[in-house]
Amino acid sequence: MSTLSLTGVSRWYGNVVAVNDISMVLGPGVTGLLGPNGAGKTTLLHMMAGFLAPSRGTVTLDDEPTWRNPDVYRRLGLVSEREAVQGFLTAYEFVLASAKLHRLPDPAAAARRAIDLVELESAQDRRIGTYSKGMRQRARVAAALVHDPQVLLLDEPFNGMDPRQRLHMMQLLHTLGDAGRTILFSSHILEEVEQVSGTVQVMVAGRLAASGDFRTIRRLMTNRPHVFAVRSTDDRALAVALIAEPSVSGVELDPTGLTVRAGDYGAFTRALPRIALNKGIRVRQLVPSDESLESVFSYLVEA
Amino acid sequence: MSTVTWITARGLFGRRRFLLLLPLPLVLLGLAVLCRSLGVDPGEWGPPVLVGLGLAVVLPVVALIIGTGVLGAEIDDGTVVHILTKPLPRWQIVLPKLAVAAGVTAVTVAVPLYVAGVLADSVRLGLALAVAAALGALAYSALFLALSLVTRRPVLLGLVYVLIWEGLLGNFVSGTKVLSIQQYVIALADRIAPTGLLETSVSVPVASVMTALVSVGFTVLAIDRLRSFSVAGETS
Numbered sequence: 001m002s003t004l005s006l007t008g009v010s011r012w013y014g015n016v017v018a019v020n021d022i023s024m025v026l027g028p029g030v031t032g033l034l035g036p037n038g039a040g041k042t043t044l045l046h047m048m049a050g051f052l053a054p055s056r057g058t059v060t061l062d063d064e065p066t067w068r069n070p071d072v073y074r075r076l077g078l079v080s081e082r083e084a085v086q087g088f089l090t091a092y093e094f095v096l097a098s099a100k101l102h103r104l105p106d107p108a109a110a111a112r113r114a115i116d117l118v119e120l121e122s123a124q125d126r127r128i129g130t131y132s133k134g135m136r137q138r139a140r141v142a143a144a145l146v147h148d149p150q151v152l153l154l155d156e157p158f159n160g161m162d163p164r165q166r167l168h169m170m171q172l173l174h175t176l177g178d179a180g181r182t183i184l185f186s187s188h189i190l191e192e193v194e195q196v197s198g199t200v201q202v203m204v205a206g207r208l209a210a211s212g213d214f215r216t217i218r219r220l221m222t223n224r225p226h227v228f229a230v231r232s233t234d235d236r237a238l239a240v241a242l243i244a245e246p247s248v249s250g251v252e253l254d255p256t257g258l259t260v261r262a263g264d265y266g267a268f269t270r271a272l273p274r275i276a277l278n279k280g281i282r283v284r285q286l287v288p289s290d291e292s293l294e295s296v297f298s299y300l301v302e303a
Numbered sequence: 304m305s306t307v308t309w310i311t312a313r314g315l316f317g318r319r320r321f322l323l324l325l326p327l328p329l330v331l332l333g334l335a336v337l338c339r340s341l342g343v344d345p346g347e348w349g350p351p352v353l354v355g356l357g358l359a360v361v362l363p364v365v366a367l368i369i370g371t372g373v374l375g376a377e378i379d380d381g382t383v384v385h386i387l388t389k390p391l392p393r394w395q396i397v398l399p400k401l402a403v404a405a406g407v408t409a410v411t412v413a414v415p416l417y418v419a420g421v422l423a424d425s426v427r428l429g430l431a432l433a434v435a436a437a438l439g440a441l442a443y444s445a446l447f448l449a450l451s452l453v454t455r456r457p458v459l460l461g462l463v464y465v466l467i468w469e470g471l472l473g474n475f476v477s478g479t480k481v482l483s484i485q486q487y488v489i490a491l492a493d494r495i496a497p498t499g500l501l502e503t504s505v506s507v508p509v510a511s512v513m514t515a516l517v518s519v520g521f522t523v524l525a526i527d528r529l530r531s532f533s534v535a536g537e538t539s
Binding site for chain 1: 384
């Protein structure tokens with residue numbers, strides 16, 4: 001069992017702060033690192049993996065720093081986001097080379113075991129250059145797992161995978177986590193994290209916005225107010241009718257139409273047609289605004 | 304053969320870039336054979352072909368292509384991460400890569416130089432050129448390997464060194480020749496086989512010491528830089 005600890009970690013490039021004062025402790029099990037693109041997830045993962053020095057703070061694996069310390073790779077595996085593989089090697093050669101570089105006592109057996117684990121046996125003697133994106137990803141996971149590391153870091157591991165491969169990868173992460181490995185994977189897709197991990201760390205704009213049990217965070221996300229832009233034949237009459245509706249928490253009237261804030265997404269969208277029909281108003285436009293993941297995340301930061 | 308050596312060699316020969324190595328040595332060889340068969344006086348064609356083309360262009364350019372390729376190509380495409388996430392002391396990564404770069408450069412350049420040297424003068428000159436070129440290959444490879452870790456544009460900087468520093472400034476500012484691997488190679492070759500074909504401008508002790516210093520110094524620099532190698536994210 002290994003523990004990865006971050007204490008007050010920041011990283012800046014010139015005067016751009018990529019990671020801002022993050023502290024967390026990762027223990028056995030699967031943890032999802034969730035955040036929109038550009039939130040600093042990759043920078044954080046690279047610092048965890050010893051590929052970047054923190055500008056401030058410390059990153060340690062079982063009390064040893066990960067920066068400038070190649071020995072940590074005996075216990076740590078990394079699957080980076082960049083889809084970089086030596087396309088001229090077969091998957092078996094590629095994983096075997098990893099096993100040899102780790103100086104494992106029986107590299108051939110370790111390579112076969114890792115390839116079995118990601119279900120790549122049937123294609124293992126083909127050059128990686130001929131693989132699909134998902135297969136290449138699995139070959140890289142096999143190489144990262146060949147020495148059976150205690151800690152596995154994966155940067156956007158589900159990118160480019162088809163649903164079946166995705167499911168398989170999720171099962172693999174579950175199995176590893178249940179076996180007491182410390183697994184951290186990053187993702188910008190909420191549903192992915194929901195399916196794989198119970199614990200999440202949410203990153204927004206370089207900061208840790210939320211951390212803990214996924215269900216709690218999900219509830220925070222769904223209960224936030226939703227904003228809609230509405231245009232109709234009689235905006236003022238519609239506004240009057242809407243404000244009487246319990247699911248509506250605010251209405252703003254401006255020359256281009258209405259901005260409606262609703263506490264309950266479902267109740268509001270069901271109520272609107274009924275109200276319009278009763279009042280004889282024709283709704284010309286209903287656009288949920290501000291539904292991007294970024295806005296969900298920034299809501300979390302403010303919450 | 305170590306795994307790093309094996310991967311490096313496969314990477315080198317597996318990329319198309321490798322084909323770039325062939326034309327220059329072939330031109331050198333072709334010119335030497337042509338001059339010899341037309342009966343041109345070696346005193347006339349020797350210096351421009353052996354030094355002007357062989358030592359001033361073929362050797363550094365081949366070393367540049369290979370030296371920046373053994374590690375630089377892996378840094379460019381991101382595959383370097385695979386080797387770096389292993390519990391290897393960094394010298395165990397740099398030294399095999401340097402060995403491959405220097406070895407392949409030496410073979411690629413020494414063979415045509417040997418043949419050209421034999422055609423121009425004697426077997427002794429051929430051997431002298433081959434040995435000196437091999438030593439030069441080591442120094443150039445160490446330099447270009449370190450460059451690929453120090454800058455994101457190793458090829459450009461390497462070309463500036465070869466073409467501007469050694470090629471251009473060497474002709475006008477004689478002091479720059481003390482810091483020119485090309486001049487060390489010429490001095491060493493001339494020491495092994497003294498002929499009138501090679502014109503030296505640095506002494507043999509300076510050439511020997513500087514070749515060793517450049518080779519060792521840049522290797523140590525490369526190892527140190529690899530220890531603190533940072534991988535930037537796609538977005539940053």
